[in-house]
Amino acid sequence: MASFPRASHVTILCQLVFIAACILASCVEGVDSSSVVDVFRMVQYDLGGKPLGSRKAGLNQHVSSGLALPGADIARATIVMPVGSINETLFNEVLQKRIHVGSLLFLLPRNYGAQDDEEGAKDAHNLAALEQKLIQANLGVPVYFAYKNEVFADILSELKANDEAGVPASATSGGYRLVVKTPEGRKLPAPTLVNIQGWLRGALPSNSQPSAIQTIAIVASYDTFGAAPGLSFGAGSIGTAVVALLELARLFSKLYASGATHGGYNLLFLLTGGGPYDYDGTKQWLSSQDNRLLETVEFALCLDGLGAWGDGGLKLHVSRPPKEAAIQALYSTFTEVADGFGIPLEIVQKKVNLGNPRVFWEHEQFSRRRMVAGTLSGRPAPPEFLEDTGGIADTRARVDPAAVAKAVKFVAESLARHIYGSGSVEVFADNTSLAVSTEFVAHWLGLLGSTPRVAAFLSKTSPIVTALQKQLSEYVGEVSFHAAKLESDLVMYDASTAKMNIHKVASMTFDIWILLAVAAYLASLYAILHIATKGLDDFLGVFRKPVNNKKSKAL
Template identity: 30%
Template sequence: MFEEASEVFDNMFKSSFPLTFIVFIPAVLILVSPLPAEASHEFTVYRMQQYDLQGQPYGTRNAILNTEARTVEAEVLSRRCVIMRLADFSYDKYQKALRQSAGAVVIILPRNMSAMPQDIVQQFMELEPEMLATETIVPVYFAMEDDELLSIYTQTLTSSSSQGSLSAAEVLLHTATANGFQMVTSGAQSKAVSDWAITSLEGRLAGVGGEDLPTIVVVAHYDSFGVAPWLSYGADSNGSGVSMLLELARLFSKLYTYKRTHAAYNLLFFLSGGGKFNYQGTKRWLEDNLDHTDSSLLQDNVAFVLCLDTLGNGDSLHLHVSKPPKEGTPQYSLLKELEAVITSQYPEVKFSMVHKKINLADDMLAWEHERFGIRRLPAFTLSHLPSHRLAQRSSIMDVRSVSPSSRHGAGEPPAGPHVDVKKLSRNTKLVAEALARVVYNLTEKVLTAFLKRFKQMTIIETQLSAVVDWLTAQPRAAQLVDKDSTVVSTLEYHLGRYLKDVKRHYVKADKRDPEFVFYDQLKQTMNAYRVKPAIFDLLLAVCIAAYLGMVYLAIQVSLSSAVMSLYS
């Protein structure tokens, strides 16, 4: 076969040069061209937050992407899709892309974020609020790393880095001949979601001994928050708080079924939605109970409101208050009982009260108890965090993590926030015991006998772990949890197992002056197409024109030679 082909080409060379030029050159170009590579790669991307809160826009305002890929090392980023890995991410690089009017930014995240080095995780958590505070029209996406995406990044990085060390002619030639990737999203432009409902849940345990009983309210918000809604799992904030609330509801529901331990306190449990959006669910719930109804436990004698937030780790507990409790009040009793339980049974735990006044001039409240404080209800928040400003409360790095020994060196903690079920169980036990001492007004004489019975109601550590695992198996950003969500229905089911009169409360933004506005297109499919740069088309057109011109001249010469031979 090859001998026959060579004989044909040999005859072509001998017979006619123009014919050889016209046929042989394209054939050679086809034969020597490299094997075609993978034409495209499809992967899922998660867009940065886009929402309005109290009329102030946050996050990215665009969702459409159709531009060529570059890394931040390239000299020119204008109208290019800048891709970067989390390990190489910095705020300066991110700002460089925005300043040069990049077409988009895609940040590649590792599959196992809990295995990232601590310094990288901490740096990114601190940058998340700054990224959201800067409104930008540049679409910003996050993608999970895979082999193909890593290959695209490596090739783009090589192409972008080499241009800085080349001459102008070499840059032009390299630009014209190098392979590139066109990044294209499949979705449409983002638009506001109308009539979105934030759902909250309440349930109660009625006390015994009279109608005018004091009420203790236990609160935890269940939604999560991070720079990208579809990557916000909120393991510690506030999966730990929800898990503790459900366990407290289980324990006290058992105590309230016995006549001898049926206390003279109403217990009201509230799982609020929209907690990460200035506690919108709690705000509307308070308005409904205090302003629009004549029969509510909140309108009666409220002993105190205990908010649970970020309790799944650490060896410290902080009781955050807007106003220090006065001696002789139920809230002061809880403070003292917490100190007593920790001192006698958990000496490794450092306990303190943190006093911070409510600053109504701030756009965002610091803690959930401040919503109750504004309505003059005694409230405080229990957390292992000493300050509301710590980044792990609102980060996509707040994910469920296994024990340190299985993924990390012995004694080395996992990177970023995580939930230690043993410490969550310990914190649940001490809160339950302190709360029981207040509810039953235990004296030293009956304390030992009662606690013996109470300790039979042990904390089920496996159940706490299962609830945290379930909560962190799905993103719980407020934009993703609607009234028909499995998150809401499952939480409602668990509350219904332990409590009475379980109800839903909905919050919809005011259409004339909305407190919050959510947007769609938060999760899309992106395609990376292997392409030549635009200048390659120009160069190819010039080459084709030159080739056709040479063919035309060859034909003209051949015809002229034929005509001259006829006349001669």
Template identity: 30%
Template sequence: MSGTSKVVALVLLSAHLLHASALPAASSYEFNVYRMQQYNLQQDKYGCRGAIVVAEARSAADNSLTRRCVIMKLPDFTEERYLEAKKQNAAAVLILLPKNISAVPPEIVQSFMAAESQVLQKETLMPVYVAPEDEQLLCMYEEVNHAAATKSASALVRVLRSIISTTAFQILVSSSPIKPITDTTIIALEGFLPGAGEDPPTIVITAHYDTFGLAPWLAYGADSNGSGVAMLLELVRLFQRIYSDPRSQPPYHLLFTLTGAGKYNFLGTKRWLEENMDRAESSLLHDNVAFVLCLDSLGNGDELFLHVSRPPKPGTSQFSFVLELEQVISGRFPWVSFGTIHKKINLQETTVAWEHERFGMKRIPGFTLSHIENSKSELRGSILDTMEQVDIMKLRRNVVIVAESLGRFIYNLTDKGSSKDTQVFKNSLDVQDSRLSALMSMMTSIPRAVQLLDREPEHVLLINSLEQEFRYYLKQVYRHTFHLDRSITYAEEFSNPARGKPTQPRPSSAYRRNNPHPRPDFLMPRQLQTGCGSQRHFQTTTPISFLPPVRHISVQFPDVQTGESMQSSQKDSKARASTAVYTLPPAGWLLKPQRTDVPHSSMINTQG
């Protein structure tokens, strides 16, 4: 009975290992990866400096990560594991991003956002890439996880797994030389609705439209700050209706602005203010400005915070508007929590927390409305900030709150009845849910990182669409184009092709020291053993120059092709020249890595 149980257990174990090794039958698999941000702000460097990857894939749970590419899913990516990979000098980190973010538990989303925020505050030479999940990548992930689990198993399990599945994976990512972007432009849009009377005060309503995240090509910024832009555009439509009728024209100018580079110290707002106040003599900002209302991240939550640099004083326009906000929320949406957060502007700091601080430095009173309490919250910049993070009904509720509060303020309805009984926007002037959904879809249709917005046709089209919205509803619409100053420098970002290649697993350094002879057949194929000591001729690849401080590896491939196969290989190499993806050598030959420590060195292969 005991012998039968052992046989059954052995058969079940073998079946499990066979199932775990069910991988696609392709010799290699190519997929797109997106590199981590790289930029300099002031004198500080942020993000990823490395790009080239030629390394074996390993699980984050593996004990040995040195010179390996660590594959992680969202639950695996934590600050502790990321720092452990850096500590062990891992070759790279590859993060698999699920297609359906809504299916990810909220606690995992929160954990990933927190780790993402911390990682982006540091500089690293280790390449960090993000790739959307697919079936092949998930198979690769499961395989390396099983391999890591097997290492802690018994000797019998390790031998069985070696016999059944000896597949490892080599990740290869090639890249063009990393170039700094020196000609990035920022677009700012402005338009206004004229108020009644002579020289009426001006109310400024503004939002920034750019996004931020671990990888620029995956930063869609639905809540931060697509929701702020959508709210501003809906407010433009609502107030244009009442301003177009002379009988209902309020005694306030409304100035609407959309600015770029909000995620980078609100540089777009800074340049727009300089253009209007220091150079333009006829700007509305020179006149009587009642206050500035900045809209930031308003697509979710049952809390609203008004961030101010100075507490509004009784008798001022700011104080009256805050009272209207409190009355509208308490009268119509009592379940929404509202509070005012006071944070002084520290002129010694190189960065500002909220957009209204840029206006405060010019002595223009303002505040920022957001459902986010802390300016350093990870919610303000993440690749997981997609449409799943926005609740359209809560966004609509917040639009109603702002529109009604502003309407009651400009018409001075404080003593004309409660906010529930006296409503400015109702019936035909009500907020349109379908328009809000359409605006959010437009804003999240493409990533809106600053370094992409002036380079791709679809990004230019988005800015043009925003300008068309302004021109349809507003008057005196201006488009300002600014060039970034030297305080910020971006690195050029591409969607790079990566390749996963099944290979024989490389033995550990300890194993090689203790076992100088070739491994058994089930660990190393015989054709690989017999070729270990023979002389081979290597073909020369095209030299590629790189920028420091990345450390690169020169890889030599044996020339074993003849006749038609060599001609076909040369054609394939020319076809892939634009993507710079290396062809993997045949399984029967060895890669010979040669390290070089000279900066700006070329990847040059000489004959072995």
């Protein structure tokens, strides 16, 4: 008989156990395939010391539809919810903490909310309602958003098939596992709000002081806030106002460049930060200015939501009826031009409550300093705090560029008639050098509609801020920054984006059968080697009860 190297059965047994452990480690959750996608974390913030938003970031969980099947382990699962078919009952139970889940993943279609897409518009409406619930909630689980792709389509198909077959989702049933390795959110310092201002100086009459020239301020807030900072593009409610301001600066720069058409008003163009936070940037800009400059401001026109006003027309929100003859004339001009363009225009008056710290419209910051101002908007009423301030549902697809261009032309013609007294002459006629540029409007709508602009993640050197400053500098002079810390009890946290690893894993049940088969094979191999080296009697002795030596001696 061939001889084998001699070794104790204990050593051989330890070696086989080690081999079995290695095989077990390689079997459990064997990955069939994997992919990586970009995901956007739900906002995490504190307001007045109250924790809100998603309080967790990292996850390593299997996926589930959330369907309450017997044996389903949703407390350790990521519930996948396409925004077009959200399980409202489950979602509300999660918000009210009646049901515990591991995490939430909301899937967004690539293009949703288009004006001519009924299904997309429905998704945008549902998402807007979902977003407001999320912003006001305190969720102790990770919450992410992602755009639907082929991988997620496969996940949804498998979940649907399992639900129909009554197969519960659990850590041992295989399927898909989602992994996000990211640090937990850390508090950010108070955001620095960056205001950008520039001037077109009016023509100075002979023998007059510069302070004698009146100023019209054109103002728009550019930053956003939403349920996911990485998706807060604010194309419609915020972006359209920014685009309108830039195009107005371009148009009037042409007029002011010629001595023959140099207007007698100073035009101040002001892009402000902190819009979602009661227009705190506007407030701090006003506080920093010389009173003599502010006294020259005849009217401050704030712009807001000019992209989807439709049949409802535009609203000029003001704080008090006009007393000054010049302002009465300006309001009349707005009305006359709107009628000529076929734009329904309503002047809505709402008195400012100085005892209420809440600022509903941007013009109210001017009104609190006894300055005459108004907000031109497609919205009939102001949004609530942190509501509809450029969130996920506010996409480029929801904006009608033609409506923006028409609103810009309306404002430009109204201001031109007020500045020049041009009567019914159409200064910015189509197909002329002074026509509104639809290409310019579309370009900036595209840029703003793809760039998140939450103040906590912006600075003077942020690409979008420098792009706005550079563009404004092309048309007006004396462009400068004004920066100030946000004065609010709101605290933001970092970690707004992450990478999600998606693994297709085998069922653990299958792994267990493989392990048992390998263990049986190793046991058989051990027996053969032992018998071959030490004999059958020695092998059987391994299983005999050892003899007590003391008892043997006594016998």
